[in-house]
Amino acid sequence: MADEVRFTRNVAEVLRAFLDDVNEPRYGFELMQRTRLPSGTLYPILARLEEAGWLQSAWEKIDPSQAQRPARRFYRITAEGAQIARLELAALSTRLRPPTARGRLRPEGGQA
Amino acid sequence: MKALALVVLGFFGGLAAAAIADLAKLGAILLGFLGSTVAVAAGDLISQEVRARLDRLPHAVLYLAIRRLPVELRADVGKEWQAELDQILHRENLYPVTRLIMGLYFAVDLLRTPASMADSLARARNHELEPDTRSWTWRSIWRRYDDLITVATYFVAFVAVGGALGWLAKSIGMPTLPIVLGLVFLMLTSMSLAAFGGFQYVVSAGKPSTISAAKTKVATAFTGLAILIGAAFGYAF
Numbered sequence: 001m002a003d004e005v006r007f008t009r010n011v012a013e014v015l016r017a018f019l020d021d022v023n024e025p026r027y028g029f030e031l032m033q034r035t036r037l038p039s040g041t042l043y044p045i046l047a048r049l050e051e052a053g054w055l056q057s058a059w060e061k062i063d064p065s066q067a068q069r070p071a072r073r074f075y076r077i078t079a080e081g082a083q084i085a086r087l088e089l090a091a092l093s094t095r096l097r098p099p100t101a102r103g104r105l106r107p108e109g110g111q112a
Numbered sequence: 113m114k115a116l117a118l119v120v121l122g123f124f125g126g127l128a129a130a131a132i133a134d135l136a137k138l139g140a141i142l143l144g145f146l147g148s149t150v151a152v153a154a155g156d157l158i159s160q161e162v163r164a165r166l167d168r169l170p171h172a173v174l175y176l177a178i179r180r181l182p183v184e185l186r187a188d189v190g191k192e193w194q195a196e197l198d199q200i201l202h203r204e205n206l207y208p209v210t211r212l213i214m215g216l217y218f219a220v221d222l223l224r225t226p227a228s229m230a231d232s233l234a235r236a237r238n239h240e241l242e243p244d245t246r247s248w249t250w251r252s253i254w255r256r257y258d259d260l261i262t263v264a265t266y267f268v269a270f271v272a273v274g275g276a277l278g279w280l281a282k283s284i285g286m287p288t289l290p291i292v293l294g295l296v297f298l299m300l301t302s303m304s305l306a307a308f309g310g311f312q313y314v315v316s317a318g319k320p321s322t323i324s325a326a327k328t329k330v331a332t333a334f335t336g337l338a339i340l341i342g343a344a345f346g347y348a349f
Binding site for chain 2: 028029032039040048072073
């Protein structure tokens with residue numbers, strides 16, 4: 001199932017937010033703020049990651065009348081998700097790394 | 113408190129002076145005072161009414177977004193989205209209008225969640241969805257052709273806008289106006305879509321992973337084309 005998730009930039013942003021602290025549960029709106037993704041983009045990604053088993057979700061355990069707000073659903077990255085996310089982010093970082101000296105621009109006729 | 117006392121004192125002092133000067137003026141002043149009091153009270157009531165209705169607007173939009181989900185998921189996902197919207201609308205460090213805009217943005221954007229999200233959620237959370245192949249219900253049609261329906265809806269909307277522009281041009285007797293307006297709209301939409309990535313929604317119907325720069329360009333051209341077609345029709349008829 002996990003291989004069905006395409007590692008796009010938005011997916012990377014979401015997983016990056018979870019990797020900041022793998023034990024910290026994250027909420028939808030909090031993730032929107034951290035990733036700057038709109039709700040219509042974020043929730044489908046969360047659904048795909050949850051389906052793939054990279055994320056787990058559960059309801060917040062609060063008493064709504066005491067907290068004076070409804071309980072929220074929180075998401076947590078799984079061990080498998082964290083491992084794959086780290087590998088994928090590292091691979092992405094390698095792909096996006098600036099070129100080495102060999103590929104740099106140099107003056108016309110010049111030598112690197 | 114002192115200021116209020118001074119205002120009241122000044123008002124009654126003025127009244128007394130006016131009474132001495134002319135009784136008709138006194139009546140006019142009293143009427144003006146009553147009128148302004150009623151106007152202020154009515155304004156306050158209207159403002160409260162508008163505020164209450166505006167506060168409900170994001171919830172109303174969210175309701176529509178939730179209605180797009182399969183019945184089996186509405187309670188679960190709806191509860192989650194309502195809780196997030198509640199948090200947005202009750203943030204203490206933001207002004208009311210900002211909160212309203214953020215709440216609306218949250219709710220409106222959820223209107224474009226793709227049908228595939230429901231399938232993913234159903235599988236992840238062990239919900240049994242009604243099979244698509246059973247009948248040609250609106251839901252099954254939407255789940256199969258959501259991309260196509262979204263693009264078609266935008267196309268029709270843009271043709272309608274173009275048509276209105278063409279009709280307007282005909283009414284004011286400026287034959288070149290539809291073309292000019294169509295091109296201006298094409299340019300404006302291209303610029304705005306390039307700036308905000310809005311047309312990605314049309315192309316991808318909420319699947320950001322499928323977006324490519326080429327598709328975005330094609331979609332932008334498609335918008336302009338739709339407006340020009342609409343403008344031509346509007347002018348012709």
